[in-house]
Amino acid sequence: ENLMARNDRIAEHVRHHFDAHGVLAINLMSSPGSGKTSLLEAIIQGLAPEIKVAVIEGDLETENDAARIRRHGVPAVQITTGVTCHLDAAMVHDALDSLPIGDIDVLFIENVGNLVCPADFDLGQHANVVLLSVTEGDDKPDKYPVIFRAADMVLITKTDLLPHIEEFDLAKVEQSLRRVGGDVPILALSAKTHANLEAWCNWLRSRLATHR
Amino acid sequence: ENLMARNDRIAEHVRHHFDAHGVLAINLMSSPGSGKTSLLEAIIQGLAPEIKVAVIEGDLETENDAARIRRHGVPAVQITTGVTCHLDAAMVHDALDSLPIGDIDVLFIENVGNLVCPADFDLGQHANVVLLSVTEGDDKPDKYPVIFRAADMVLITKTDLLPHIEEFDLAKVEQSLRRVGGDVPILALSAKTHANLEAWCNWLRSRLATHR
């Protein structure tokens, strides 16, 4: 059995765990520092108590991101991958042992910061959300198409910085995304000012309702 | 012969090409959008005509970055990797056929935007330069240590945005780099305002002088 076939088999098994407990699993992917953890910190308290959230964090090293999440009173498991540039299904499966899976509505899996390889590894999630920060440039969907093609939602982050980045063209990003990935929904928001966070929470709520 | 041993063999061969012509080869690595191409655009004209520059660009898709470099009258070859998250020595070797290697002093190899895998693949370069933009966060050396450990120089980019990013702590980054990678030199600069670009050019000049 090759590596990808084995990963897909375990991912299906993980999805069974999620479905047995009615958990909606979201795989968050982006470049390093696009704002994945900040976004989770900004919405976690807004979702509670209506929606019970937990987080699996993936990084090469440190517990930093899981510690940031736990500060908000939400269960978080840190996976440290050592040298691997992405999470895989086996890592996520092992992490489930440390989570109260029967008491979770939405599980966020924050992948390793990388705009390439995470797109190839199914983790058992129900949706892929890809973040692109306005500080990275508006050419990323064209240059790193694989991950944007896999997205069920694209979040344009750090919009509060737009006044200082006159070269970022949101319309160009939207055109590139249409070309690369078809009809993927796009939301522009800021974890710092909370601009448009409610739209992102509503997407999660409707996704959870359909999932159930 | 395993993949890495084959890559190392080809990298040695590539370095022979460079050394036969007195070319200093610099491998530029960073997250997507940290400012690698912008930095090259900002210094290329300052180095000419004293130092003859050429560039090999690495991306999954598009000729965008090579086209940006060619606008400045400098030879540039674009490698499109398809799905591979890093350049390897064989790709660089093939790209040499399209460059006037006898007429180059410094060859920049702009790697695929990725803070993990590019560190593992020797390309025949003489030095690794890792960029970290102030917009990505000051925790990256701790969380992605492998690439910073491989660095011969770390450039902190986009310092013109610091007034709008009060949470970025340069002293923290320096401490993390000391912990992770020892004595690596660090320069903070801006491709937009040209702040401290001369210091980076002087590092290149002294590196070229020692190399010869």
Ligand SMILES: Nc1nc2c(ncn2[C@@H]2O[C@H](COP(=O)(O)OP(=O)(O)OP(=O)(O)O)[C@@H](O)[C@H]2O)c(=O)[nH]1
């Ligand atoms: N201005 C602004 N800065 C932000 C925003 N969101 C995150 N940041 C900053 O961006 C940097 C990185 O944020 P993180 O949340 O750690 O990003 P991440 O995607 O989780 O990073 P990795 O886990 O290392 O891949 C930090 O300095 C944050 O303060 C935002 O909405 N606006």
Ligand SMILES: Nc1nc2c(ncn2[C@@H]2O[C@H](COP(=O)(O)OP(=O)(O)OP(=O)(O)O)[C@@H](O)[C@H]2O)c(=O)[nH]1
């Ligand atoms: N404010 C500011 N923005 C910068 C600076 N350097 C680059 N940028 C912006 O950062 C974004 C990305 O810059 P690029 O030069 O394309 O980055 P890159 O590292 O080459 O990106 P990839 O090749 O895709 O990995 C663009 O919007 C640039 O305008 C800088 O010094 N200051």
Ligand SMILES: [Mg+2]
């Ligand atoms: Mg994070």
Ligand SMILES: [Mg+2]
């Ligand atoms: Mg570039």
Ligand SMILES: [Zn+2]
């Ligand atoms: Zn199981």
Ligand SMILES: [Zn+2]
């Ligand atoms: Zn990789």
